[in-house]
Amino acid sequence: MTATTAPDLAVDDVARLAAEAFTALSETPPEVRAGALRAAAATLGDHADELVAIAQEETGLAEARLRGELTRTRVQLRLFAHVVADGAYLDVRLDEADPDFVLGPRPDLRRSLWPVGPVLNFAASNFPFAFSVAGGDTAAALAAGCPVIVKAHPGHPRLSERVAELVAGALVEAGLPEGTLQLVTGQDAGVALLEHPAVRAAAFTGSQRVGQLLAARAAARPDPVPFFGELGSVNPVLVSAAALEERGGELLAGYVASVSGSAGQLCTKPGFLLVPEGTAYDDAVVAAAADVAEHRLLNPSIADGYERRVSEVLGVDGVRVVRPGGFRRDTDGQGWATPTFVSVPLDVLRTAGPALLDEVFGPFSVIVEYPRGTDLAAVVGELFPGNLTLTLHLGAGETGADLQALVARLGEHAGRVLLGGWPTGVAVTPAMQHGGPWPATTTDGTSVGTAAIARFLRGVTFQDAPQALLPPPLRDDNPWGVPRTVSPRGASAQW
Numbered sequence: 001m002t003a004t005t006a007p008d009l010a011v012d013d014v015a016r017l018a019a020e021a022f023t024a025l026s027e028t029p030p031e032v033r034a035g036a037l038r039a040a041a042a043t044l045g046d047h048a049d050e051l052v053a054i055a056q057e058e059t060g061l062a063e064a065r066l067r068g069e070l071t072r073t074r075v076q077l078r079l080f081a082h083v084v085a086d087g088a089y090l091d092v093r094l095d096e097a098d099p100d101f102v103l104g105p106r107p108d109l110r111r112s113l114w115p116v117g118p119v120l121n122f123a124a125s126n127f128p129f130a131f132s133v134a135g136g137d138t139a140a141a142l143a144a145g146c147p148v149i150v151k152a153h154p155g156h157p158r159l160s161e162r163v164a165e166l167v168a169g170a171l172v173e174a175g176l177p178e179g180t181l182q183l184v185t186g187q188d189a190g191v192a193l194l195e196h197p198a199v200r201a202a203a204f205t206g207s208q209r210v211g212q213l214l215a216a217r218a219a220a221r222p223d224p225v226p227f228f229g230e231l232g233s234v235n236p237v238l239v240s241a242a243a244l245e246e247r248g249g250e251l252l253a254g255y256v257a258s259v260s261g262s263a264g265q266l267c268t269k270p271g272f273l274l275v276p277e278g279t280a281y282d283d284a285v286v287a288a289a290a291d292v293a294e295h296r297l298l299n300p301s302i303a304d305g306y307e308r309r310v311s312e313v314l315g316v317d318g319v320r321v322v323r324p325g326g327f328r329r330d331t332d333g334q335g336w337a338t339p340t341f342v343s344v345p346l347d348v349l350r351t352a353g354p355a356l357l358d359e360v361f362g363p364f365s366v367i368v369e370y371p372r373g374t375d376l377a378a379v380v381g382e383l384f385p386g387n388l389t390l391t392l393h394l395g396a397g398e399t400g401a402d403l404q405a406l407v408a409r410l411g412e413h414a415g416r417v418l419l420g421g422w423p424t425g426v427a428v429t430p431a432m433q434h435g436g437p438w439p440a441t442t443t444d445g446t447s448v449g450t451a452a453i454a455r456f457l458r459g460v461t462f463q464d465a466p467q468a469l470l471p472p473p474l475r476d477d478n479p480w481g482v483p484r485t486v487s488p489r490g491a492s493a494q495w
Contacts, residue, residue, distance in 0.1 A: 009182075011189055014149055015198035017179030018118035021147040024177040026115050028145070029472075030084045030480055036174035037081035037142060040134060041074040043170040044163070051162065055128045058156040060296030060334065065262055066129070073129040076136050076428050080143035083450050087482030089113065089143075089457070092473050097464075098489035106489075107464050110474040113457040115145035116226070117200030120193050122214070124205035125155040125298050126265045132156070133163040133183065136428075136447055137203040137228075142171075142180070144456035149182045149199070151190035155299045160185075195221055201456055203447065204229040205267070208359075208439055215442050228455050229442040230435065232359045233388035234271035235423045238376050241276045242395025249284050251393060255365075256288035258422035260339045263295035264363035265302070268389050268423040271359060274376065277345075277369045285341050285367075286323045294326065294336050297362060303335025306362035310340060313366070316355050318348035325363060339363035346370045349383065357383060377409035386437035389423035390414035413437060415446065 009017075025033075044051065052066045059066075083089050095109040119141040124131035131137070138148045152160035164183035171180045184193065193199055194217050202218055202225065204211050211229035218227035243251060258270050275281060297303045307327060313319060325340030340363065349356050349368055356366060370379065380390065390410045394403065410417045415436035426434055432449030435441040445455040462470060472479045 021179030034081040034085040039174040041077035092484040102492035111461040120202040122204040123153040140452040237391040243393040252284035297335040300333040343367040391418040
């Protein structure tokens with residue numbers, strides 16, 4: 001095969017190819033893996049027009065959005081190439097043998113991080129490039145030295161096959177083994193591979209219901225494997241009275257834009273805006289939403305879910321419609337929507353529970369009026385315990401011990417805490433955290449940024465091993481040239 005794609009291979013064959021690739025890939029020098037990641041990024045750029053056209057047809061997302069997302073995908077690949085070439089991700093630690101160590105004689109100990117093995121990646125629907133075949137999960141796993149089997153999302157099948165063909169071919173041509181990247185289709189194949197002994201970790205982006213089912217399958221294996229699932233988030237935004245008094249119009253326009261972008265089909269969309277009772281916001285929200293054009297939802301299944309959840313929310317006693325959005329179905333069953341905004345008092349939100357609190361995936365958001373003096377940290381802990389993001393808008397100069405405590409408490413319930421701004425738009429940088437407490441994600445890892453590689457690594461220590469039998473990063477001559485931390489003999493005498 002010139003490109004390692006496998007939509008028609010049996011599960012056992014796919015798993016066997018991945019396992020065989022792992023043996024060679026884990027021993028591939030960093031510069032070769034880094035070059036392969038750069039080659040994958042280059043081939044995506046070379047075929048950008050073709051890929052964007054397919055993605056636009058299959059997902060209904062705008063061309064500008066898709067081109068930006070393809071750029072992000074290429075940047076992710078190049079960023080992880082830099083991580084691999086640098087080598088610090090291996091976290092190499094060498095303890096010299098020390099007969100006088102303070103706790104008794106210490107052997108020669110050499111530790112580094114190793115790739116876990118073949119990774120199964122369940123692609124997402126709402127990011128057909130950045131969280132799909134060549135997206136962040138794939139890039140992180142490949143950077144770690146793990147072959148990847150992608151379970152294609154049915155929402156963009158032709159795009160998935162074409163990206164897999166291009167990227168797999170580029171990886172092999174750059175020197176990586178056949179089987180480094182494979183593609184499978186269908187729910188049955190995905191579940192079977194999740195339970196296959198050759199698969200050593202899995203990543204998933206999608207609904208809480210499906211993610212929980214898959215996480216349970218991964219945990220129920222005779223040999224449980226790590227499962228990183230991003231399962232959804234409502235991303236509350238808290239606004240103080242002072243912030244609204246200073247820049248209410250600007251804040252509310254930003255809120256509408258964040259909710260409406262890509263038809264609200266973003267994992268960081270602000271599903272709730274918490275404002276003090278008595279705040280005037282209707283006119284500003286209506287005015288900002290008036291200019292938002294109708295947008296197609298990703299696929300008929302997403303449209304079904306959106307229509308159902310909007311109907312459930314609107315049926316709750318105490319819900320007031322601030323701005324009714326439009327929704328229609330076309331002859332192909334696709335859904336088209338404009339944003340809807342509703343309002344409820346805080347006590348109604350508490351009483352309604354999941355009917356209001358569960359995520360509405362699409363251009364919909366709830367404005368919650370809280371009594372002035374409310375302990376917002378307690379509200380977040382009670383109603384929004386786990387999120388990808390939490391945002392706090394304050395007035396100029398608002399500070400003090402109470403707000404410091406609030407900010408610290410927000411960090412207990414989200415992976416990213418914003419002081420100003422809006423959560424949509426996730427920077428692909430070393431310091432990014434895209435993952436949060438349950439139910440946002442199933443583990444404490446991140447699926448964006450360079451720390452995402454840690455999900456696919458495990459620590460291994462060699463004790464008193466001869467030089468000739470050590471992996472390259474642990475040898476005295478350090479042929480890979482990776483950074484290392486050394487604990488010299490005799491140092492403990494100075495502790």
